[in-house]
Amino acid sequence: MTKATSRNDAHYWRSALIPGGDMVTARFTDHVYSPHWHDAYTVSVIEQGAERYDYRGTRFVADAGSLPIINPGEIHTGSSAGDAGWQCRTFYLPVDFVQTVASETGLSRHAIPWFNTDIIKDADLVRRALLAHRTLEASSDLLASEYALLDAVSTLLTRHARLRPPSRPMTRDRVRVERMKTRMLDELTAPLDLSELASTVGLSKFHAARIFTREVGMAPHAWRNQVRLSRARDALRAGMSATEVAATSGFTDQSHFNRHFKKASGVSPGRWSDNR
Template identity: 40%
Template sequence: MDASIHSENARLWHPASLDGLELLSARFVDHRFAPHVHDGYVIAVLEAGAERYRYRGEEHLVSAGGLALLNPDEVHTGHKGHDDGWRYRVFYPPAELFQSLLGELDLPSRSAPRFAGSVHRDADLVARLLDLHRHLESGASALQQQTAWRETMLALLQRHAGLGSARAPGLEPLAVGLAKEMLRAQLAEPPSLEVLAAAVNLSPFHFARVFRRATGMPPYAWLKQLRLDQARSLFRLGLAPAAVAVQLGFSDQSHLNRQFKQAYGVTPGEYRQACAR
């Protein structure tokens, strides 16, 4: 039998862009979690296999594509629910992160949110959580990570913790205009969401929602489009893709190539050749 079938691995880390958040990416087969608690929340998304766990006096089974939610200070266990074990991605946010998010939305609560139920099938939210987890693992900018975190957690709390609707964002044209100027001036090293929001005297989440309402996209997506527009201008001047990638803050030339082709249907090299003709 292939020994890799029963191999286990786990990686735990703290994204620098979100103070206090812990993340886990792991595959377990024979590992068994003894009864334990976390002082924060557990948000686990199953990528493959299945996990069984005891929580609030009941046995639960969550399988691939499922979502497991646990509240703070609740005793639980964990072991395989499938012969090949399970692979999952987990968020461990402290209660303070959720309280801060509610404060940014002018939804302060005397008590921390509580998840209703534990195992859920919510395909759209699972996809968003997996995408967020990978962004927090990758070299995505703090602007993108912080915005995606807030938007995804708001959706999670509204669907599974009974959080009401936040007030609609205003127009705030001066704030949006100033933020755009800051992003234009710092293409290579953009400010974080929190720095942008502080500069326009808004809370980070309120600013992100104001910006999306005004432009139709979150700040990091607007920045991406601005970078690609600038890349086209530089290619028309004859600059090489490697130099453009460095100048505009892409992680490398292949990163620029992928985003450019996604947006325009041709590679930077093909675009430069067309301009030369």
């Protein structure tokens, strides 16, 4: 495993069997994940210790032998639940990959699988998921790796997947928030202050910031930085250097980019790229 520090070790890697996906083998002692989201399903197996995280308005603690799941696009945090930290193996599974497996398993061909917030306690599933993760990381037998992966993901889906709950009605404040998001996306790399953003929806700075934070779960600047990070990962996957990505993603400078990337990923962008 490549070491980030003596207290926080993380190795990111990929497999051709999961196009666009990521995996990580990690041990964290004092790393604290800032509120962030992933476009993929985050499926973790806690091997040792315990992780504390906030998700959908609730604080959870996932201990050894459990399998917490974060649905795509859902804001969450992460930190140690004790002095010993936590060790985990995590899959970041793209939505289209999970939908394909769901279809092949006989589940709905169109619905997006969804998982309850409850931490999964399923010893047999944990065993299958660990086998798949370890076999993929070793990458010595393609046939065995693919079988283990499909076995783990199909078992997860058939036992624990649900239909995605219907979206909340578009209230007046939600419409305003979507307009503010559009403004930030249109000017993702340009300087933008709160007065300009608030003017988009005809509100005061205080009111605009308050409804955005209440509806989204993070402040406007934090949300925009997370979108920047998501696009930065795509650029890093495509082979762009961390220096180039920092310069084109809208971050103030390289150190600003590195700091935000590490808070959301556990490693620097350079190390994240080197480990691929």
